[in-house]
Amino acid sequence: MSSxxxxxxEHRFRQHHFVTADQQLDTSKTGMWLFLATEIxxxxxxxxxxxxxxxxYPEAWVAGHHxxxxxxxxxxxxxxxxxxxxxxxxxHYASTDxxxxxxxxxxxxxxxAFAFLxxxxxxxxxxxxxxxxxxxxxxxxxxxxxxxxxxxFGFYFMMTGIHGFHVLIxxxxxxxxxxxxxxxxxxxxxxxxxxxxGLYWHLVDLIWIYLFPLLYLIS
Amino acid sequence: MADTITAxxxxxxxxxxDVDYLHDGKGLKSWLTTVDHKRIGVMYLWSILFMFFLGGVxxxxxxxxxxxxxxxxxxAETYNKVFTLHGAIMVFLFIIPSVPAALANFVLPLMLxxxxxxxxxxxxxxxxxYMAGAFIAIAAMVTGGVDTGWTFYTPYSTTTDGSVALxxxxxxxxxxSSILTGVNFVATIHNLRAPGMGWFDMPLxxxxxxxxxxxxxxxxxxxxxxxxxLIMERTFGIGIFDPKLxxxxxxxxxxxxxxxxxxxxxxxxxxxxxxxxxxxxxSQKTIFGYRAIAFSSVAIALVSFIVWxxxxxxxxxxxxxxxxxxxxxxxxxVPSAIxxxxxxxTMYKGSVAFNAPMLYALSFLLLFGIGGLTGxxxxxxxxxxxxxxxxxxxxxxxxxxxxxxxxxFLGGLHYWWPKMFGRMYNESAARVSCALVFIGFNxxxxxQFVLGSRGMPRRYYNYLPEFQFLHQLSTVGSWILGLGxxxxxxxxxxxxxxxxxxxxxxxxxxxxxxxxxxxxxxHNFHEIPTIGGGPYDYYRPVGKGRNA
Numbered sequence: 012m013s014s015x016x017x018x019x020x021e022h023r024f025r026q027h028h029f030v031t032a033d034q035q036l037d038t039s040k041t042g043m044w045l046f047l048a049t050e051i052x053x054x055x056x057x058x059x060x061x062x063x064x065x066x067x068y069p070e071a072w073v074a075g076h077h078x079x080x081x082x083x084x085x086x087x088x089x090x091x092x093x094x095x096x097x098x099x100x101x102x103h104y105a106s107t108d109x110x111x112x113x114x115x116x117x118x119x120x121x122x123x124a125f126a127f128l129x130x131x132x133x134x135x136x137x138x139x140x141x142x143x144x145x146x147x148x149x150x151x152x153x154x155x156x157x158x159x160x161x162x163x164f165g166f167y168f169m170m171t172g173i174h175g176f177h178v179l180i181x182x183x184x185x186x187x188x189x190x191x192x193x194x195x196x197x198x199x200x201x202x203x204x205x206x207x208x209g210l211y212w213h214l215v216d217l218i219w220i221y222l223f224p225l226l227y228l229i230s
Numbered sequence: 231m232a233d234t235i236t237a238x239x240x241x242x243x244x245x246x247x248d249v250d251y252l253h254d255g256k257g258l259k260s261w262l263t264t265v266d267h268k269r270i271g272v273m274y275l276w277s278i279l280f281m282f283f284l285g286g287v288x289x290x291x292x293x294x295x296x297x298x299x300x301x302x303x304x305x306a307e308t309y310n311k312v313f314t315l316h317g318a319i320m321v322f323l324f325i326i327p328s329v330p331a332a333l334a335n336f337v338l339p340l341m342l343x344x345x346x347x348x349x350x351x352x353x354x355x356x357x358x359x360y361m362a363g364a365f366i367a368i369a370a371m372v373t374g375g376v377d378t379g380w381t382f383y384t385p386y387s388t389t390t391d392g393s394v395a396l397x398x399x400x401x402x403x404x405x406x407s408s409i410l411t412g413v414n415f416v417a418t419i420h421n422l423r424a425p426g427m428g429w430f431d432m433p434l435x436x437x438x439x440x441x442x443x444x445x446x447x448x449x450x451x452x453x454x455x456x457x458x459x460l461i462m463e464r465t466f467g468i469g470i471f472d473p474k475l476x477x478x479x480x481x482x483x484x485x486x487x488x489x490x491x492x493x494x495x496x497x498x499x500x501x502x503x504x505x506x507x508x509x510x511x512x513s514q515k516t517i518f519g520y521r522a523i524a525f526s527s528v529a530i531a532l533v534s535f536i537v538w539x540x541x542x543x544x545x546x547x548x549x550x551x552x553x554x555x556x557x558x559x560x561x562x563x564v565p566s567a568i569x570x571x572x573x574x575x576t577m578y579k580g581s582v583a584f585n586a587p588m589l590y591a592l593s594f595l596l597l598f599g600i601g602g603l604t605g606x607x608x609x610x611x612x613x614x615x616x617x618x619x620x621x622x623x624x625x626x627x628x629x630x631x632x633x634x635x636x637x638x639f640l641g642g643l644h645y646w647w648p649k650m651f652g653r654m655y656n657e658s659a660a661r662v663s664c665a666l667v668f669i670g671f672n673x674x675x676x677x678q679f680v681l682g683s684r685g686m687p688r689r690y691y692n693y694l695p696e697f698q699f700l701h702q703l704s705t706v707g708s709w710i711l712g713l714g715x716x717x718x719x720x721x722x723x724x725x726x727x728x729x730x731x732x733x734x735x736x737x738x739x740x741x742x743x744x745x746x747x748x749x750x751x752x753h754n755f756h757e758i759p760t761i762g763g764g765p766y767d768y769y770r771p772v773g774k775g776r777n778a
Contacts, residue, residue, distance in 0.1 A: 028345035028422070030758070038348045038421040045413045045447050053451035056485060060459065060470060063481060146475075147467035159476050165468030169459070 024201045036203055043207045047214050050177075054218055057173070061166045061225065068163075074156040075163030076229040078143050080134060084227040087130050088219065094123035095216045101188075102209045105202040110195060113205070117189045120212070124182050131175055138164070145169075170222055177215045184208045250652065254752045265350035266752060270357055271336030272650065277360065278332050281323040286715065288316035293674070293708040296701045299693050306691040310377035311392075313689060317380030318397060322404050323364055325635055326493065329500030330446070331360070331411050333642050334439045336650055338415060340743035340750060341433050343424025343759040348417035356410035363404035370396035379689065381490070384471035384482040388463045395464050402457040405450045408496075412446030415439055424742070426761035430524070433741045433765040434517065437524040438503020441531035445492045445499075449535070453489035456482070480545050487538035495534040497631060499527055501638030502569055505591050508641055509573050511739040512588035513580030516766045519572040526565030533561050543611050544618045552611050559609035566602050570595065585737070586660035590641030593668045594634055601629030604679065619689075622682025625675045633671055640667070640718075647722070648732035652749040659721040666714030673707025741765050 029035040065072045101116035137143075142150030145168045149161035188205055191197065197205055251268045255261075261269055291312050295302045304312065335353065339346055347353050370376060370393040378387040378394060382401075387394050419440050423432065460482070462468050469475025471482040510517040517523065539547060539555030573595060582588070604626040608614050617623060648654050677700040682688075686697050693701065735744040742765075746755050763770065 026350075027753075028350065030425075034421060038417050041417040041420050042349060042352075042413055045416055049409055049413075049447055049451040052448060053455045056452045056455035056488075057459075060481065060485070063478075064470060067478070068476065145462070145466045145468050159469075162469050162476065165462065165466060165470065169462060169468075173458075 024196075024203075032201070039203050039207060043210055047210060050214055050218075054170075054173075057166070057170055058221070058225070061170065064159075064162060064166070065229075068157065068159040071157035071159035072163055073230050075143075075160040075167070076227060078138070078141070078154070078160075079167070079227050080137070081227050083130050083134055084223050087127050088223050090123045090127045090130070091216045091219050094120045094127075095213055097123065098209045098212045101192075102202070102205050105192065105197045105205040106199055108199050110192060110197075113192045113197065114189055117185055117192060121182060121185050121189070124178055124185065128175065128178060128182075131171065167226055170226065174215070174218055174222060177218070181208075181212050181215055184211070248751050248756070250747060250749045251752045252652070252749050263354075265346070265354050267339050267347045267350065267353060268336050268650075268750065268752075268754075270353050271332055271334075273357055274327060274332040274335060274360070275650075277357075277364065278324050278328050281319055281364065282328075285316055285319035285324055286712070288312050288319065290708055290712060292316060293705040295691075296693070297705050299695050299698055299701075301691075307377065309691045310689075311375035314376045314379055315371055318367065318376070318401070320631075321380055321493075321497075322401050323367060325497045325631060326404075326408055327360060327411070328635070328639050329504065329642065330415065330439060330442055330496075331356070331407075333504070333639070333646060334415065334435070334500065335411070337646060337743050338418060338436060338439055339422065340649075340746065340754055341436055341741055341765075342418065342422055343427060343742050343755065343761065344418065344422040345753050345755075345758075346422075347414050348422055349414050352410055353414055356407045356414070359403060359407040359410065363400050363407060366396060366403060367400035369393075370400055381486060382457075382460060383486075384460065384463070384477075384479045385473060387460065388472055395461050398457045398460050402454055402461075405454045405457070408446050409450045409454075412443040412450070415443035416447060419443075424759050424761055430521065431761055431764060434506035434520065434523050434527075435503040435741075437527045438499050438506065441527040442496050442499045442503070444528075445496050445531050445534060449489045449492035449496075452485065453493075456485040456489065459485070480542070480547060483542050483545055484538070487541045488535075491538040491541065492531075492534040494627075494630070495530055497635045499530060501594070501635040502527065504638045504642035504645070505573060505594050506569075507739075507741065508587045508591040508645055509576050510766045510768065511645075511737050511741075512583045512585060512591070513577045514583075514738065514768045515576055515580035516764070516768055517572070518575040518578075519568070520764070520766070522568050523572050526568045529565040530562065533558065533565070537562065540609050540614075543614045556609055556611045556614075560606065562609075563602065563606055566598075570599065570602075584661075585644075586655075586657060586664055587641045587645035587737075589661060589664045590637050590644065593664065594637045594641065597629055597633030597637060597671070601626060601633055604629065617682060619687055620682035621678040621686045621688055624688045625678035625682060628675045628678075633675070637667070637671075640664075645737070646743075647725070648736050649743060649748050649750070651726060652730035652732045653725045653728050654732050654736065655725040656721045659717060663714050663717040663721070666710055666717065670707050670710030670712070670714050673710055674704050675707070677701075677703045677707075740767060 025032050025035055029038065097116045097119040101113050101120060104110075104112040104116060142153045143160075143164050144150070145165035146161050149164055151158055151161070154160065185208065188208055191204065251266055254266075255264070261273060264270065291304070292309070295304055295309055295312075335347070373396065374392040376392050376394050376397040377390060382394065382398060387398075419432070419436055459468075459470060463471055463477075467475065469477045471477045471479050473479055506517065506523055537555060537559045539551055540559045543552050543556070573591075604622070608617060608623060608626055644655070644660060681697055681700050681704075684697070686693060730749075732748040734746065734748050736748075737744070742759055743750075745759065
């Protein structure tokens with residue numbers, strides 16, 4: 012890429028309060044990593060609560076997890092891992108000025124994200140149908156077993172629900188990246204949004220990698 | 231570095247005019263869509279001052295009710311709601327955003343020699359989130375109120391009537407505003423310091439705000455998830471915190487204080503940060519122990535994460551845990567004392583000027599001394615067993631929250647007022663008001679130490695007749711305090727009606743925010759300042775060295 016187009020990219024996307032594009036990039040990265048730290052701490056609170064209650068009611072946790080579908084959970088894990096790979100490739104192509112490959116890889120990531128949510132939808136509707144609902148809506152008479160499964164499913168829906176919400180936000184962000192990439196906003200001189208949303212997407216993936224064994228693979 | 235500075239310098243001149251930030255754009259819309267950190271700081275300032283007024287009215291009502299041992303002006307149910315709203319408003323809507331979001335938003339980029347914070351749009355967004363949280367909180371007050379106390383302890387909060395879920399949601403939303411401010415400030419301090427400004431060339435205010443921002447970023451998400459769990463608990467009866475459903479109410483207290491103890495330092499560290507600016511300026515002397523004060527801020531931030539259990543000595547947590555938490559709690563006294571001694575020594579042989587900001591700083595030293603030392607009483611398990619949930623605790627945290635943080639905030643407000651609005655206030659009126667606030671505060675809260683040590687429990691509606699004299703003394707104190715604030719509102723508003731008369735640097739300070747016009751131009755500086763020397767080099771002749 013010529014130094015002229017570098018300057019054009021710098022001129023277009025550098026905000027007035029930064030002296031150089033490098034300073035802007037460093038600042039954006041600092042901000043994103045801090046945001047990711049808040050995400051980890053927020054999920055950390057849930058994990059701690061989940062772990063403590065598992066220690067108090069291990070039988071209810073084992074009984075509850077038997078109602079979860081390991082195969083669907085495993086497929087979803089594979090989907091998210093693949094989507095992380097295509098996200099990495101999208102960042103790579105964006106940073107090497109390969110526009111169409113960037114768009115394609117973002118599209119693959121998006122497809123995996125939708126597939127993840129589709130499977131989650133199937134799982135949720137099964138649970139609703141069988142009365143495996145959180146708290147006071149748990150239909151113990153139909154399900155049987157320890158009553159604290161109601162609490163297990165409270166955690167299950169909160170953890171997967173908040174995670175699913177993050178996937179949804181990710182879908183919106185990746186779709187926005189696709190529009191911008193298609194418009195030719197990104198180049199080796201400027202691809203910060205792809206880089207940062209990539210980081211976010213990896214965190215969403217990583218959290219699922221912890222959620223899967225915690226919820227589905229207890230015994 | 232040199233050529234990049236020249237580059238900005240030129241582009242800065244090409245498209246920019248020299249209007250001050252207050253007159254750069256007219257009308258409400260220009261304010262509501264601004265991304266200028268100074269304007270956002272001012273919008274935060276008016277918002278939090280309104281909340282301070284609201285919380286203050288509730289405080290006056292509490293004191294009025296306690297004038298007599300039985301019912302005075304309201305029913306017991308109303309009283310429960312009034313003290314809850316007083317606490318919730320003051321903590322979530324006033325003190326936490328007060329110094330960081332209002333004053334630091336304005337001052338921090340100026341001090342660093344930057345044009346703005348790292349993420350200006352995010353900064354504006356966080357103000358909108360704050361306003362949304364404020365409206366939800368007001369909606370919760372109007373639609374039934376909340377009677378749980380600001381701590382929302384379970385299982386009471388999951389079973390009582392009223393708008394607990396809505397108020398909790400308000401605190402949840404406000405948390406995001408606080409997180410975004412924190413993220414913004416950490417990134418600003420890391421990346422937007424003026425060329426040549428190392429970490430130890432920053433004014434100490436920035437160190438205090440940095441430590442605060444770290445806690446905001448790391449602790450607030452845990453509160454978010456805790457409050458979300460509480461809302462779910464109320465809505466779905468999940469049972470995590472409800473013993474009837476097999477849950478653990480003490481778990482809620484752990485979660486809550488894991489955030490809310492660090493939050494106490496979100497409140498006090500910015501206050502300390504302001505004092506570190508006022509004392510060297512009004513002593514015209516280099517601050518004593520710069521690095522000690524800087525590191526003690528970070529130390530307080532770190533220790534804050536491992537002392538939460540001292541709120542729970544009587545909750546039934548293990549004796550061993552209590553002993554360890556008590557021991558770690560004592561460590562907080564070390565960095566706090568380091569700061570206090572350094573501030574006092576800074577004044578030694580300085581040329582001290584007793585302007586209003588300095589009077590507030592001196593009040594802070596006294597009141598923080600009392601507030602801090604009584605904290606050690608409460609940190610000791612054996613003493614706390616007797617004092618827990620009494621007026622002694624109420625008096626202690628008011629000495630820290632109000633006597634220290636609010637007093638420091640007022641000091642900062644008087645210190646930076648000429649910079650923010652370009653106008654000097656009536657100095658004599660400010661001194662009188664400061665004296666009234668100081669006397670009123672002590673009259674209100676000193677008797678409460680005595681009440682508490684004699685066994686008066688906090689949050690009670692009725693009390694034994696022998697406590698009446700001290701309660702009345704406390705109520706009279708709240709009136710003196712109210713009068714002090716009334717006078718303050720009077721001369722501050724009066725100053726805004728004047729023509730702009732503030733010089734660029736009325737206090738002869740050496741930090742960067744005073745080296746530009748009052749009020750500053752939109753882009754803060756005509757050219758990005760270059761740094762040589764420390765922020766408190768008062769021994770250099772004026773006009774020489776740094777910021778010449």
